[in-house]
Amino acid sequence: MIKTDIIVIGAGPIGLFTVFEAGLLKLKCHLIDALPQAGGQCSEIYPKKPIYDIPGFPEILAGDLTKNLLEQCKPFEPGFTLGERAEKVEKDDSGIFTVTTNKGTKHQAPVIAIAGGLGSFEPRKPQIENILFYEEKGVEYIIKDPEIYRNKKVIIAGGGDSALDWSVFLANINADITLVHRRNEFRGSLDSVEKARKLKNQNKLNIITPAEITKLNGKEKLNSVIITKDNIDTELEVDHFIPLFGLSPKLGPIADWGLEIEKNAIKVDTFDYKTNIPGIFAIGDVNTYPGKLKLILCGFHEATLMCQSAYKIINPGKKYILKYTTVSGINGFDGTRKEAPKVVVQAINK
Amino acid sequence: MSDVKLTITDREGQSHNVEAPIDMAMNLMEIIRSYELIPEGTIGVCGGMAMCASCQCYITSSHTLPQMKDEEEAMLSEAFNVKKNSRLGCQISITEDLEGLELTIAPEE
Numbered sequence: 001m002i003k004t005d006i007i008v009i010g011a012g013p014i015g016l017f018t019v020f021e022a023g024l025l026k027l028k029c030h031l032i033d034a035l036p037q038a039g040g041q042c043s044e045i046y047p048k049k050p051i052y053d054i055p056g057f058p059e060i061l062a063g064d065l066t067k068n069l070l071e072q073c074k075p076f077e078p079g080f081t082l083g084e085r086a087e088k089v090e091k092d093d094s095g096i097f098t099v100t101t102n103k104g105t106k107h108q109a110p111v112i113a114i115a116g117g118l119g120s121f122e123p124r125k126p127q128i129e130n131i132l133f134y135e136e137k138g139v140e141y142i143i144k145d146p147e148i149y150r151n152k153k154v155i156i157a158g159g160g161d162s163a164l165d166w167s168v169f170l171a172n173i174n175a176d177i178t179l180v181h182r183r184n185e186f187r188g189s190l191d192s193v194e195k196a197r198k199l200k201n202q203n204k205l206n207i208i209t210p211a212e213i214t215k216l217n218g219k220e221k222l223n224s225v226i227i228t229k230d231n232i233d234t235e236l237e238v239d240h241f242i243p244l245f246g247l248s249p250k251l252g253p254i255a256d257w258g259l260e261i262e263k264n265a266i267k268v269d270t271f272d273y274k275t276n277i278p279g280i281f282a283i284g285d286v287n288t289y290p291g292k293l294k295l296i297l298c299g300f301h302e303a304t305l306m307c308q309s310a311y312k313i314i315n316p317g318k319k320y321i322l323k324y325t326t327v328s329g330i331n332g333f334d335g336t337r338k339e340a341p342k343v344v345v346q347a348i349n350k
Numbered sequence: 351m352s353d354v355k356l357t358i359t360d361r362e363g364q365s366h367n368v369e370a371p372i373d374m375a376m377n378l379m380e381i382i383r384s385y386e387l388i389p390e391g392t393i394g395v396c397g398g399m400a401m402c403a404s405c406q407c408y409i410t411s412s413h414t415l416p417q418m419k420d421e422e423e424a425m426l427s428e429a430f431n432v433k434k435n436s437r438l439g440c441q442i443s444i445t446e447d448l449e450g451l452e453l454t455i456a457p458e459e
Binding site for chain 2 (some may be wrong): 046
């Protein structure tokens, strides 16, 4: 059981900044994210793209913003549960929440801040008849353990970096691998395309384009697929079919937590971004209110206000007043201290 | 003239006549969102970077649109429900050439 002051759901920019603002109030955060790394959309979708509307940064790459936010919140020692999706929430009689992930990890805190952006990223599933039946019976959308594909017949579909990179990886561990893509062109980095081309020339990787998988066959598990190329169907025996068509965000289990949902987002009170469930707040792209703008800079503001109310829930009746970091510095939980250099007071005429 | 008239059919089959400004650097995806023709969160998911296909549209009038760039072509090659007249709304800027354009928003993936 992980115990903390604020469970932050979503480790994107707003979740990370929450750690900092909470830290100033001596509150500790633990972040949960379905993705295997922090940064949310900024790391997953557009790490190499510039953002021009972060105050004080005329231009910053989304990946660098994540890096900076991680550094900024580091003194406040955030905990992370990554690669797991927050699945279930329960509240006990004393007002303490327990959040359980899809992998069963339990987290406890008196306050939850949902900074879930557009939701958790789920694989996009191709529209092939019966594909749901073959899930875990030969069809996998995410490669968790590449070893299971060693010496197996595997077909990968997709035209981006992950389809290319995994094809290369699996070809190198002796999987009998076929890569199918709807176009002749791949949308991967030059390096990945080159590696794939080399393996194809060495007959270690079979690439079929422009083509697509149109049918799956097998009684109890997947035995073969139909590849359609130029309107001609070919059957290929396979052990595994791995469609890699990227990820798309889904609000997911949060939608069933009893929170008021409007326009695919969580309705909040703009006083402090509280939801209809006392103790649960929603900040950043995941919330909605009159006048809402889905901007990182607005999320930072929302996180800051939310932390003030979180403090009052966690420390009822205890006085606190806003302090400026320039005046009071940063006292990290890790024992580090940052402060403005002291003013020199010295006479010039003696 | 600062507006063009568009006819947009939503995912329920309802058609809407809307006016789109040509001087605000907007694109088709943003016009659909600004008129709230389909629920927020089901369109423009990637913010307009041609990195998702949530703003896929079928162009049903005979307008000549700007050619697809690589990013749009690549995304559509991985999208679902793609037809010959599919385009990503976020990649089509509102210009006076779009006067009278008709389009249908593709189903949600």
